[in-house]
Amino acid sequence: MKKIINNPENVVQEMLEGMVAAYPQYVRKLDGFDVIVRANAPVKGKVALVSGGGSGHEPSHAGFVGKGMLDAGVAGAVFTSPTPDQVFEAIKAVDGGAGVLLIIKNYTGDVMNFEMAGEMAEAEGIKVASVLVNDDVAVEDSLYTTGRRGIAGTVFVHKIAGAKAEAGGTLEDVKAVAEKVIKNTRSMGMALTPCIVPAAGKPTFTLAEDEMEIGMGIHGEPGTKRTHIMKADELVDHLMDKIINDIPYKSGDEVAVMINGLGATPLMEQFIMNRRVSQILKEKGISVYKTFVGEFMTSIEMAGASITLLKLDDELKQLLDAQADTPALRQL
Amino acid sequence: MKKIINNPENVVQEMLEGMVAAYPQYVRKLDGFDVIVRANAPVKGKVALVSGGGSGHEPSHAGFVGKGMLDAGVAGAVFTSPTPDQVFEAIKAVDGGAGVLLIIKNYTGDVMNFEMAGEMAEAEGIKVASVLVNDDVAVEDSLYTTGRRGIAGTVFVHKIAGAKAEAGGTLEDVKAVAEKVIKNTRSMGMALTPCIVPAAGKPTFTLAEDEMEIGMGIHGEPGTKRTHIMKADELVDHLMDKIINDIPYKSGDEVAVMINGLGATPLMEQFIMNRRVSQILKEKGISVYKTFVGEFMTSIEMAGASITLLKLDDELKQLLDAQADTPALRQL
Numbered sequence: 001m002k003k004i005i006n007n008p009e010n011v012v013q014e015m016l017e018g019m020v021a022a023y024p025q026y027v028r029k030l031d032g033f034d035v036i037v038r039a040n041a042p043v044k045g046k047v048a049l050v051s052g053g054g055s056g057h058e059p060s061h062a063g064f065v066g067k068g069m070l071d072a073g074v075a076g077a078v079f080t081s082p083t084p085d086q087v088f089e090a091i092k093a094v095d096g097g098a099g100v101l102l103i104i105k106n107y108t109g110d111v112m113n114f115e116m117a118g119e120m121a122e123a124e125g126i127k128v129a130s131v132l133v134n135d136d137v138a139v140e141d142s143l144y145t146t147g148r149r150g151i152a153g154t155v156f157v158h159k160i161a162g163a164k165a166e167a168g169g170t171l172e173d174v175k176a177v178a179e180k181v182i183k184n185t186r187s188m189g190m191a192l193t194p195c196i197v198p199a200a201g202k203p204t205f206t207l208a209e210d211e212m213e214i215g216m217g218i219h220g221e222p223g224t225k226r227t228h229i230m231k232a233d234e235l236v237d238h239l240m241d242k243i244i245n246d247i248p249y250k251s252g253d254e255v256a257v258m259i260n261g262l263g264a265t266p267l268m269e270q271f272i273m274n275r276r277v278s279q280i281l282k283e284k285g286i287s288v289y290k291t292f293v294g295e296f297m298t299s300i301e302m303a304g305a306s307i308t309l310l311k312l313d314d315e316l317k318q319l320l321d322a323q324a325d326t327p328a329l330r331q332l
Numbered sequence: 333m334k335k336i337i338n339n340p341e342n343v344v345q346e347m348l349e350g351m352v353a354a355y356p357q358y359v360r361k362l363d364g365f366d367v368i369v370r371a372n373a374p375v376k377g378k379v380a381l382v383s384g385g386g387s388g389h390e391p392s393h394a395g396f397v398g399k400g401m402l403d404a405g406v407a408g409a410v411f412t413s414p415t416p417d418q419v420f421e422a423i424k425a426v427d428g429g430a431g432v433l434l435i436i437k438n439y440t441g442d443v444m445n446f447e448m449a450g451e452m453a454e455a456e457g458i459k460v461a462s463v464l465v466n467d468d469v470a471v472e473d474s475l476y477t478t479g480r481r482g483i484a485g486t487v488f489v490h491k492i493a494g495a496k497a498e499a500g501g502t503l504e505d506v507k508a509v510a511e512k513v514i515k516n517t518r519s520m521g522m523a524l525t526p527c528i529v530p531a532a533g534k535p536t537f538t539l540a541e542d543e544m545e546i547g548m549g550i551h552g553e554p555g556t557k558r559t560h561i562m563k564a565d566e567l568v569d570h571l572m573d574k575i576i577n578d579i580p581y582k583s584g585d586e587v588a589v590m591i592n593g594l595g596a597t598p599l600m601e602q603f604i605m606n607r608r609v610s611q612i613l614k615e616k617g618i619s620v621y622k623t624f625v626g627e628f629m630t631s632i633e634m635a636g637a638s639i640t641l642l643k644l645d646d647e648l649k650q651l652l653d654a655q656a657d658t659p660a661l662r663q664l
Contacts, residue, residue, distance in 0.1 A: 002524040004564045004601040018603030021610035022623035058599035159664050192334040231338045264596035264633050267390035268347045269336040275350030291354035301596050329663045
């Protein structure tokens with residue numbers, strides 16, 4: 001296992017310490033919990049957004065804690081849902097009196113633990129709502145999921161719901177716009193290599209030197225098919241065909257595009273993918289409002305990438321454009 | 333070779349097309365040349381900054397083209413210096429009448445070709461100055477270098493010299509502050525795995541499963557030693573010892589820290605490195621002004637990372653804090 005770590009048992013703890021040391025102007029860690037909150041949490045009178053899940057998807061989720069996005073990111077063990085008490089502590093720490101929205105990626109463990117935490121918080125008088133992100137069109141059910149999985153499109157939910165909350169939206173408003181994003185977001189990915197969970201020390205699956213897996217999940221869950229390595233354009237055509245046919249599009253529609261690297265895939269390859277994505281959208285008369293290329297929701301050091309399209313309307317465009325300032329957005 | 337590409341011969345061209353398709357609000361490509369310039373170039377009356385080098389280091393350099401940083405990024409073939417005519421076209425396209433500063437990483441090919449391009453431009457009446465970045469303390473001479481190599485610290489030069497140019501500095505002012513950054517910047521890196529140049533199709537060297545190379549260059553040039561895989565803290569101690577002892581520091585000094593992933597090393601590991609970096613600096617009484625963790629100067633899909641320290645004064649702090657807006661800085 002080739003990793004720059006100390007002890008596999010401590011990777012999450014040490015990562016969070018290193019993150020807080022890097023960005024104290026943005027975030028702090030709750031004592032005794034693997035929870036990152038805004039440095040100034042709770043923000044009084046603002047709806048608070050809490051997300052999280054297993055670690056290994058950095059910069060998600062703690063990297064998106066900051067003005068205009070999340071109020072807390074809860075970090076479970078690698079690829080393991082955080083426990084209800086961790087999420088509960090996060091909710092209590094960030095509630096500013098206007099309620100808390102839980103943004104949950106659709107994995108059975110996350111759903112169960114976040115919802116249990118929400119109930120614990122409600123029992124203490126905190127208003128809690130939740131949304132379930134299920135943007136991955138690859139498979140209908142999966143290893144850890146009933147229904148579709150939540151992947152990189154989740155970051156669009158953080159951004160747009162975060163902007164709505166920052167602008168003074170009520171818990172109902174923020175939940176409604178988060179649901180609108182979810183309704184209009186579709187993603188699909190692929191992998192060229194597995195990744196290694198530090199505590200396991202070896203890859204959870206193998207792919208031959210000439211193989212790739214289409215529709216693979218962000219924890220290495222099986223996708224739709226294992227195939228020879230396709231050329232970039234053929235691969236993008238395949239992914240885009242699934243993504244674009246999952247909700248109705250007509251000529252003149254506008255989208256935001258996200259090309260998301262899974263960890264070891266260079267920006268060079270992500271841009272080569274985006275070249276073909278933009279060609280396809282142009283052919284279909286779909287207008288690209290904004291594009292984001294980089295690592296947003298990774299799978300440790302997996303080689304691979306996903307494509308996300310978010311179909312926009314005026315409200316979503318305005319919220320997407322709103323200013324946000326978090327560690328993962330601030331590169332210099 | 334597991335890459336998401338079409339034809340290895342076209343990777344740079346297709347990458348640049350995909351980049352311009354993603355970020356038309358920031359950049360455009362010069363017709364017939366692998367040169368990315370600001371969408372609004374030339375900026376009249378502003379000193380223009382041109383950098384570049386072989387491709388494979390993305391987001392460097394074109395990702396830093398935009399307000400407050402570079403005016404042009406010249407993209408050579410992968411790990412190959414751009415030709416003088418490419419650099420010459422870049423200079424001509426961005427000169428706004430106030431002169432052009434070339435920011436050159438110290439590799440023999442880059443130095444020769446950028447300087448030749450500078451002479452061609454001067455023959456046409458354009459004022460040109462240049463600086464040579466040589467922040468890598470690992471080795472004194474190297475495979476492609478006389479003197480020290482230029483690596484991730486180059487991005488601090490882009491940022492600070494770019495801020496000075498944006499603020500109306502003359503060519504002499506901008507060159508002077510770039511040289512001040514170079515004088516105060518030191519870096520060192522290591523690699524766990526090689527990378528594959530697409531046209532070659534196979535790794536240029538090998539490292540055994542239990543080996544790492546300390547001081548390795550960003551093109552896979554040999555470093556100072558090949559060793560067993562160290563724990564993160566031991567590794568950081570070794571790198572920081574070389575970096576921090578290369579220029580005089582005293583208690584109370586302030587630094588900017590950059591942890592730079594080389595391509596396949598997850599943010600998790602970069603944060604674990606930063607944890608130890610911040611501990612060491614605290615022990616020495618050196619104050620961290622700002623920290624940047626992420627991928628700034630990569631080596632395709634190499635696993636590894638580098639650490640950069642920039643010793644700051646008030647002028648450098650102010651310029652480091654100045655607003656910049658480029659594709660690589662804008663994540664959402």
